[in-house]
Amino acid sequence: MATRTFAFSTxxxxxxxxxxxxxxxxxxxxxxxxxxxxxxxxxxxxxxxxGLGLAARSLAIIAKTNRSLAEEVFAEELPWLTWLPADARPQCVTELLDQLLAGAATGLLLPFARAFGEWQSTAEIYSDPELAARLRGPFDTADAVEADRPGGGDD
Incomplete structure (x- = not known):
């Protein structure tokens, strides 16, 4: 399908x-x-x-009956999955499938897009062992200042 671009003012x-x-x-x-x-x-x-709904439901059926096949399909389409720790890959696949199914059923795909971006960013962090180690801590808290909870509550 072709896409044409115009200025909004047009x-x-x-x-x-x-x-x-x-x-x-x-x-x-x-x-x-x-x-x-x-x-x-x-x-x-x-x-x-x-089409999106059919594809999402079909992929979910595959994932329910053969999880490793679903992971292979995702890994083929999302090569950055390889940067995630092995134990995080099934969680990523499950969350993305769930968000995609919900989005296909409701037409609200922004939660899927957010989850997709979050998982990809996480994988990119793991691709840099030095960055991943720094983000795991420990953290120097000598200069830390305690902040009040948002909303002023002590919950």
Missing amino acids: LINKQTSVFPALEDSDVILERRDAENLVLMRSERFDAMVQ
């Missing part, structure tokens, strides 16, 4: 330039001071959501 000032592009492509509206927006026809959006 949508406001020259709608006749943007809407015809939706016939054969999705449109990215670039904004200077905010996140870009995507416009697409509802039939393409519905097809994407259905």
